[in-house]
Amino acid sequence: MKRLSGFAIFAAVCLLLPVIFPDNYYVTVVGLTIFVNITLAVSLNLLMGYAGQISLGHAAFFGLGAYSSAILTIKYGLNPWLAMIFGAALVLCLSYVLSRPILRLKGHYLAMATLGLGIIVHIFFVQADELTGGPDGISGLPTLSLFGVPIDSDIKWYFVLCSYMLLSVLFSLNIADSRAGRALSAVHGSEIAAQMMGIDTAKVKSYIFVFSALMATIAGSLFAHQQDFVSPESFSFFFSIELVTMVVLGGLGSTFGAVMGAFILSILPEVLIVFEDFEVLIFGLILMVIMIFLPEGLFVSLKNRAAIMLSKRESGS
Amino acid sequence: MRFLKNIVTLLAAFSLVLLSGTGMVQAKDTLKIGSFLAVTGPASFLGDPELKTLQMYIEEINAKGGINGHKIEFVHYDTKGKAKEAKNFVNRLIKKDKVDVIIGGTTSGNSLAVIDIVEKAKVPFISLAGSIKIVEPVKKWVFKTPHTDKMAAEKIFADMKKRGIKKAALITGNGGFDKSGRAQCLALAPKYGIEIVADEKYGNADTDMTTQLTKIRATDAQAIINFGFGKAPAIVAKNIKQLGIKLPVYESHGVASKKFIELAGDAANGIRLPAAALIVADQLSDKDPQKKVLLAYKKKYEAKYGPVSTFGGHAYDALFITVEAVKRAGTIDRAKIRDEIEKTHGFVGTGGIFNMSPTDHLGLNLDAFKMIEIQNGNWKLLY
Amino acid sequence: MDQLLQFLISGLTVGSIYALVALGFSIIYNASDVVNFAQGEFVMIGAMSAIFLMKAGLSYPLAALLAIAITAGVGLALEKFAIEPAKNATVVSTIIITIGASIFLRGAALLIWGKEIYGLPPFTSNNPIKIGNATILPQNLWVMLGTAVTVLAVKYFFDRTKMGKAILACSYNKKAAYLVGINVKKMLLVAYGLSAALGAAAGLLVTPITFMSYGAGVMLGLKGFCAAILGGMGNSMGAVLGGILLGIVETVGAGFISSGYKDAIAFFVILLVLFIKPSGILGKGEAERV
Numbered sequence: 001m002k003r004l005s006g007f008a009i010f011a012a013v014c015l016l017l018p019v020i021f022p023d024n025y026y027v028t029v030v031g032l033t034i035f036v037n038i039t040l041a042v043s044l045n046l047l048m049g050y051a052g053q054i055s056l057g058h059a060a061f062f063g064l065g066a067y068s069s070a071i072l073t074i075k076y077g078l079n080p081w082l083a084m085i086f087g088a089a090l091v092l093c094l095s096y097v098l099s100r101p102i103l104r105l106k107g108h109y110l111a112m113a114t115l116g117l118g119i120i121v122h123i124f125f126v127q128a129d130e131l132t133g134g135p136d137g138i139s140g141l142p143t144l145s146l147f148g149v150p151i152d153s154d155i156k157w158y159f160v161l162c163s164y165m166l167l168s169v170l171f172s173l174n175i176a177d178s179r180a181g182r183a184l185s186a187v188h189g190s191e192i193a194a195q196m197m198g199i200d201t202a203k204v205k206s207y208i209f210v211f212s213a214l215m216a217t218i219a220g221s222l223f224a225h226q227q228d229f230v231s232p233e234s235f236s237f238f239f240s241i242e243l244v245t246m247v248v249l250g251g252l253g254s255t256f257g258a259v260m261g262a263f264i265l266s267i268l269p270e271v272l273i274v275f276e277d278f279e280v281l282i283f284g285l286i287l288m289v290i291m292i293f294l295p296e297g298l299f300v301s302l303k304n305r306a307a308i309m310l311s312k313r314e315s316g317s
Numbered sequence: 318m319r320f321l322k323n324i325v326t327l328l329a330a331f332s333l334v335l336l337s338g339t340g341m342v343q344a345k346d347t348l349k350i351g352s353f354l355a356v357t358g359p360a361s362f363l364g365d366p367e368l369k370t371l372q373m374y375i376e377e378i379n380a381k382g383g384i385n386g387h388k389i390e391f392v393h394y395d396t397k398g399k400a401k402e403a404k405n406f407v408n409r410l411i412k413k414d415k416v417d418v419i420i421g422g423t424t425s426g427n428s429l430a431v432i433d434i435v436e437k438a439k440v441p442f443i444s445l446a447g448s449i450k451i452v453e454p455v456k457k458w459v460f461k462t463p464h465t466d467k468m469a470a471e472k473i474f475a476d477m478k479k480r481g482i483k484k485a486a487l488i489t490g491n492g493g494f495d496k497s498g499r500a501q502c503l504a505l506a507p508k509y510g511i512e513i514v515a516d517e518k519y520g521n522a523d524t525d526m527t528t529q530l531t532k533i534r535a536t537d538a539q540a541i542i543n544f545g546f547g548k549a550p551a552i553v554a555k556n557i558k559q560l561g562i563k564l565p566v567y568e569s570h571g572v573a574s575k576k577f578i579e580l581a582g583d584a585a586n587g588i589r590l591p592a593a594a595l596i597v598a599d600q601l602s603d604k605d606p607q608k609k610v611l612l613a614y615k616k617k618y619e620a621k622y623g624p625v626s627t628f629g630g631h632a633y634d635a636l637f638i639t640v641e642a643v644k645r646a647g648t649i650d651r652a653k654i655r656d657e658i659e660k661t662h663g664f665v666g667t668g669g670i671f672n673m674s675p676t677d678h679l680g681l682n683l684d685a686f687k688m689i690e691i692q693n694g695n696w697k698l699l700y
Numbered sequence: 701m702d703q704l705l706q707f708l709i710s711g712l713t714v715g716s717i718y719a720l721v722a723l724g725f726s727i728i729y730n731a732s733d734v735v736n737f738a739q740g741e742f743v744m745i746g747a748m749s750a751i752f753l754m755k756a757g758l759s760y761p762l763a764a765l766l767a768i769a770i771t772a773g774v775g776l777a778l779e780k781f782a783i784e785p786a787k788n789a790t791v792v793s794t795i796i797i798t799i800g801a802s803i804f805l806r807g808a809a810l811l812i813w814g815k816e817i818y819g820l821p822p823f824t825s826n827n828p829i830k831i832g833n834a835t836i837l838p839q840n841l842w843v844m845l846g847t848a849v850t851v852l853a854v855k856y857f858f859d860r861t862k863m864g865k866a867i868l869a870c871s872y873n874k875k876a877a878y879l880v881g882i883n884v885k886k887m888l889l890v891a892y893g894l895s896a897a898l899g900a901a902a903g904l905l906v907t908p909i910t911f912m913s914y915g916a917g918v919m920l921g922l923k924g925f926c927a928a929i930l931g932g933m934g935n936s937m938g939a940v941l942g943g944i945l946l947g948i949v950e951t952v953g954a955g956f957i958s959s960g961y962k963d964a965i966a967f968f969v970i971l972l973v974l975f976i977k978p979s980g981i982l983g984k985g986e987a988e989r990v
Contacts, residue, residue, distance in 0.1 A: 025413035033405070054792070101975045108735060109983075112929040113974055116967035123964040126491050127518070129500075135493040136426045136448070137400065139433060228433050231400045231426060237922075241799065248796045273394065277811055280357075284804025288782050291797045295789030358915070361815040491960070518960035522919040524717060524910035527710040527835075528951040529959045531703050548817045548911045559828045559835055560706075580819055580911060582826075 006256065007173060011166050018158050026270070028154040034266045035161040036223050039168045041246040041262035042255055043215035046172055048244070049253035050181065051208045052188035053103060054111045057118025058243050061213040063125060063235030064091050065220025070138045070230045071131060080144045084221040088214055095213040099206040118240050125232035137231025144225040157226045164222060168215055172255040184208060188253075249290060251297025260299040348384060348649050350375070350639070351392045351416030353406040353431075354445075355423035358398035359492070359521060359547055362576055364423040366629030367445055368393060369622050371420065374636055384643050392416060396427055403427035404434065411438045417651055420635045422446050423628075425466075426493035432459055441655040443635040445628070447570070448497045452678040460658055460678040462634040462668055463627075464570065464593065464686050466494070466544070470501040472591035472686045473567045474509035477540055480565065486515035486538035488529055488553060490545040495521070498544030498569055514538050521549050526556045534562050546571030551580035558584040565589065570686075574626045578694050586693065591686045593627040595667045597698040610665050630667030638664055638671065706834035707955040708948060713840035715947020716847040717910065720902040721924025722931065722939035723850055724895045729934045730858060731867045731891035734794045738778065738802035739899055740921020741809070746771040746900025747912040748809060751818045760821065768900040774805070775896025779889050802921070809914035817916075822908040839908045846905045847940060850898060854936040867891050930970050932983025941981055946970070 014035075021027045044058045068087025072078040078086070102113045125132050132138065143150045144160075151160055175181045186194040187201050194201050224230045242265060250261025268286065272279045294301035352371060355364035375391045383389060392414045394406040403422060410416045411434065418441050422428030425448030432451070435442040435458050442459050444451050449465035477485065487502055489495040499516070506513050515536045517529035530553070533541060541564055543553050550572050557566060566588045568577075573592035578585045594601060598611035614633055618625045641664065642657035643649065661680060664671040669685025688699045721743055728736045749770045753763035782797050789797070823842045828835040857864040867887045869877040878884050903912065910916070923946065931942025946966055953965035973981065 025409065029405075029408050029412060105974055105978050108929055108933050109974055109978055109980065111735075112926065113971055116926075116971050120964045120967050123961060127960045127964075129496055134496045135491060136429050136450070136497065139429065227404065229400075229404065229430055231430060233399050233426070234401045245796055245799060248792055252790075252792060276395075278807070280810060281804055281807030284800045284802070284807055287800030288797050288804060291789070291793050291800060292782060292786040295786050295793040297793075357810060357815050362817075365815060518958075519954075520963060522916070524906070525710055525714045525951075528707050528954045531706045531710075531834075532955060532959075535703060548913070551911065559837055561828070561835065576817065580817060 004173070007170060010169070010256075010259070014162050014166065015159075018155055022155070028158055030267065030270055032154070032157055032161055032226060034263055035158075035165040036219055036226075037243075037246065037262040037266045038259050039161075039165045039219045040216055040243055041250070041258040042165075042168050042172050043212045043219070044243050045247045045253070045255060045258035046175065046184075046208055046215075047212040048247055049251075049258070050176065050184040050188060051205055053205060053209065054107070054244075055114040055209075055212075056111050056237065056240050056244060057114035057116070057121070058212075058216060059235045059237065059240040060118040060121035061091055061095065061216040062220040062223070062239075063121060063230075063232070064094070065217030066224035066230045066235070067125060067132060067138075067220075068217075069221040069224040070141055073142050074138060074140060075131075080142055080221075080225060084218065087221055088217050091213050091217040092210060095210045096206065099209040100202065103202065103205045103209060115237060115240070118237050122232055122236055125235065132232075133230075135232060137229060137233075139229040141225050141228050141230075144222075151225070161222060161226065164219065168219075169255055169259060172258075176255065180204075180207075245287065249287070249298055251300030251303075254297065254300050254303075257297045257299035261297065264298065346387060346649075347390045348387045348418070348643060349390045349392065349414065349416040350636075351394075351407075351410035351414055351419045352421035353394045353396050353403050353410065353419070353427070354421050355398035355427065356395040358396075360398040360424050362574055362626070363445075363546070363628040364395075364398070366618075366622070366626045367421075367423060367632040370618065370629040370632040371636055373617065373621060374633065378640065384640055385647075387643070387649060393421075396423070398424055398427070400426045400430040403430050407431040407434050411435070411440055416440065417649055418443070418639050418654060420445065420632065420639065424493055425451065425497055428461070429493075432456060435459060440651055441639075441658055443639065443658070445631045445635060447494060449501070450497070455676055455678050458655060460638075460673065462638065462666065462671070462679070463631040464591070464668060464681055465679065466498045466569070467501045467505070468681070468683055468686055469498065469544075469569050469591050470505045471683060472688060473502075473542060473569075473589075474505060474511055475683075476589065476688050477511055477565075477567070478509050480540075482539045482565070483510065484512050484514045484536075484538050485540045485542055486517070486533040486536060487513055488515075488517045488519065488526065488533065488541060488543050490519055490521040490549050492521050492545065494569075494571055495545045498571075502542060502544070519549065519553075521545065521547060523549065524552065526553050527560060530556050530560055530562060534560060538564065540565045540567060542567045544569045544571065548580060551577055551584075554581040554584040554588060570627065573689075574628075575624045578691060585691045587691065589688060589690045589699070592689050592696075593630055593668045593685070594687050594698075595625060595627050595630045596696045597687065597689060600696075600698040606665055606670065607667070611667055614667055627667070634664075634666035634668050634671070637666065702833040703955060704952075705832055707951045709831065709834045709836050711948030711951035712944060713836065713843065713909075713947070714950060715927075715944035716840075716844045716940075717902070717906045717920070717943075718923045718927040718946050719847045719940040719943025720843065720850065720905065721899070721920050722927035722943050723847075723854055723936055724899045724902065725924060725928040726934050726936050726939050727854065727867075727895040727898065728891055729871070729928075731871050731888055732783075732794075733791050733871050734783075734798065735925065735933075736892075736895065737795060737798040737921065738805055739895065739924060740917035740919070741802050741805040742771055742775060742896045742899025742917075743903040743906070743920050744809060744912060744914065744917035745774055745805065745896075745903070747820065747903030747907040748813050748818070748914070749900075750904055751820060751907075751912070752813060754820075764904050767904065768897050771900035771903075772893045772897040775892040775894075775899075776889055778896075779892035783888065783892070784885065802917070806914060806917070813914060815914060817911050817913040818907075819911050820904065820907040837909065839905075843905045843909070846901065847943075850901070851936050851940045854898075858936070863887070863890065926967075926970060929980055930973060932980030935980075935982045935984075938980060938982035945981075 065087045069083045072083035246261035246265045251257025375389045396402040420443045422444040425446040428444040428446040444461040447466045449467040489499040515533045568590040570592045601608045615625045645657045646653040661673040669681045671680035673680035690697050724739045750763045750767035822839040824838045866882045870887050927943035927946045928939045931938030949966045949969045954962035
């Protein structure tokens with residue numbers, strides 16, 4: 001219950017912001033990027049935080065969703081929602097087939113395998129230029145319509161992306177408390193112990209891998225329509241690393257940690273722009289400082305501090 | 318208590334940041350020029366001189382009182398060569414900074430990514446990138462000043478035809494410039510009676526292209542065309558020398574900077590490339606209408622920053638085409654400025670003499686490109 | 701057939717560059733289980749320092765030695781100020797710290813040395829040597845020699861010297877190492893300093909071939925990481941084997957299949973190897989504590 005009250009406040013803030021600040025660049029433009037990043041980070045956190053499986057190739061699923069939407073709607077004239085479903089189906093099959101062999105790997109080797117996957121997909125986006133438009137990408141996606149309403153303004157996209165983001169956060173929060181979630185924690189804690197308790201660890205890991213991939217893919221399709229443009233750059237391994245950083249920064253295993261990490265990493269470049277030449281340097285410095293002093297992640301550390309302070313007050317110390 | 322105070326401070330700071338993004342009314346006395354350039358990153362040696370040129374001349378114009386009394390306010394962002402950043406920054410320029418004209422988009426990818434945004438927002442945009450897709454088909458609000466990759470390919474093939482070359486090999490990287498150059502070469506070669514007998518590729522961060530060149534050596538190619546910029550073409554040149562391949566080599570205008578010669582060393586000699594007259598300004602005949610403009614720009618830029626580059630020249634052209642257009646328009650109105658840019662006629666720039674029209678948003682023809690050969694570590698104007 | 705020889709030689713030259721970077725990863729990994737994402741930056745800092753010291757007038761040998769020292773210093777600073785304070789962090793958190801460090805170092809390099817691309821003079825000459833119908837540059841041979849010497853030195857260090865074994869002990873169990881009298885803090889410092897110095901040496905060896913700029917460390921670091929994993933993380937012979945294999949797969953893939961997809965082919969091969977042998981070619985199976 002307590003967790004959902006936090007979610008309710010969060011949802012309220014997100015939905016009310018454009019009402020209070022309607023013409024604001026940060027809300028209507030940066031907000032869109034933040035929502036997409038939050039969704040991706042939350043989906044990655046399911047895999048990395050809850051199931052304990054590292055993935056350095058998450059951007060690939062994001063990209064596959066985006067490119068499926070772009071290619072199917074522009075080159076083949078498919079209805080946008082159909083294209084999205086197609087993209088999701090493609091990733092469903094791909095990720096399921098890959099999940100079994102890949103998830104047998106552990107630690108750095110799993111990282112390498114997912115990294116390799118991400119890079120192979122990225123190379124495909126760049127080289128198959130007949131299909132994907134190559135490094136310059138594809139633009140001109142048809143407008144997405146929801147229940148007959150065309151989504152053609154920043155504000156409309158704000159609500160669409162916000163809703164999808166809130167859905168993913170809600171889902172992630174619920175998983176933690178469910179039987180599936182407990183199975184995940186068990187696998188995370190110790191796979192051998194989990195197996196001994198009768199949990200089919202391979203299946204659990206596989207399912208979460210596929211699910212996390214699907215969440216990212218749909219985000220990708222939405223992203224493609226919102227940007228009206230897809231290019232390989234947005235789905236490079238650098239972005240995969242950024243996503244991992246978001247998850248760890250906020251606190252591995254915590255949904256709101258992923259939210260906070262995504263928020264900070266998305267807003268920081270905007271804020272640091274004023275430092276011009278020093279931007280990269282300061283960005284790296286902030287990352288290091290946060291991880292050194294709050295190694296459990298920003299959100300998790302703050303939550304723990306708050307809990308300690310509250311308990312101190314209660315015990316009257 | 319302290320914890321609560323901290324939260325409140327955080328929220329206050331947060332709201333302040335938000336407020337700064339709220340739309341503000343602009344004084345219509347200044348001309349706001351926005352630019353998004355690849356100042357750092359793999360395309361930095363295009364973007365960096367572009368920024369320096371814009372800054373240098375805008376400062377000068379403002380010192381002299383502006384354009385008919387209108388001062389120029391210059392807002393610029395570094396895209397690091399990434400299309401995602403380009404889109405973000407153009408959105409920022411239009412929605413937050415509310416600029417009147419945009420000059421930028423160092424790379425074709427960066428420029429192509431923002432076309433929809435500027436068309437929708439109706440802001441005149443002069444691109445500094447090479448791809449012909451930027452102005453063909455013509456878009457109302459999009460112009461460009463650099464020669465196109467199509468022109469580069471045509472210039473190269475015309476020269477090959479002169480030398481009787483009938484078969485050529487392509488070797489290109491994985492960047493946008495490389496790929497669109499390659500596409501143009503493949504499309505235009507038949508027109509000049511030339512057959513492309515090899516089509517090799519490399520990654521722009523690769524450190525060795527001997528494999529691809531070995532494959533090319535095994536074909537009956539009579540010349541090698543490399544489309545790219547940065548350090549990769551220098552490595553290609555060095556590898557060609559290492560393998561002892563004696564075929565004529567053509568580069569694109571992507572290497573029209575002294576850095577290429579510095580990195581490639583001896584291997585650069587004998588390479589031909591199409592480029593703007595800027596790099597051979599002193600070799601032009603005195604009767605050439607461009608010479609005066611070129612030498613003035615060269616002198617001013619080199620005094621402040623060092624060796625001049627054609628990419629900075631494109632920025633010069635874009636800036637002054639804008640300045641002239643604003644002068645003619647008389648007011649700072651985006652639509653009027655756009656109309657006047659389109660009417661640019663006989664403008665002598667560093668890239669050539671511009672004659673734009675509603676169907677031609679570049680305004681340069683093939684003569685504006687010069688064929689140059691590198692001899693003894695220096696540029697030599699051929700024609 | 702001719703072509704194959706050139707492909708193999710080119711693969712060997714590229715591979716030894718990867719191997720050299722991969723060795724740097726293995727030292728820090730052997731000390732602390734951490735993959736140092738800033739390893740590529742060590743290579744870059746070594747090369748750039750040397751370049752600018754030479755521009756300032758120093759002779760090449762002096763500039764090179766100083767550059768290695770400077771980079772080692774950076775490595776020590778990284779350990780002292782970024783890794784040590786976070787000693788109770790998980791491996792994943794520490795990796796993020798190294799990611800932050802790599803971004804920081806790149807930003808600093810950009811400010812100090814600018815955005816230009818630079819080269820270094822080769823050790824000996826630039827005249828290609830012919831082997832049958834294939835050619836190789838003298839500098840490529842220097843790189844291979846450097847790799848060979850380094851891997852033997854590293855292997856000897858970890859297998860035979862007290863300090864090397866002490867460093868390995870730290871990664872197996874920090875507390876136990878501490879209890880037997882190993883100064884864990886000092887060992888970690890040594891590991892980072894050594895890795896950085898190695899990276900710098902790699903930078904000096906490869907820059908005459910690959911050029912260097914503030915951002916070039918990233919790709920080298922990535923390929924080095926792949927090579928280290930392929931060969932088995934932490935195993936120095938593995939790093940070399942992985943590097944050479946990666947290089948050859950790249951060039952043979954480019955030569956016989958497709959140059960556009962060569963990197964994809966290389967990664968595909970890496971994935972296949974990992975599916976068959978999940979801890980890399982020479983890697984030990986990881987035992988898990990239940």
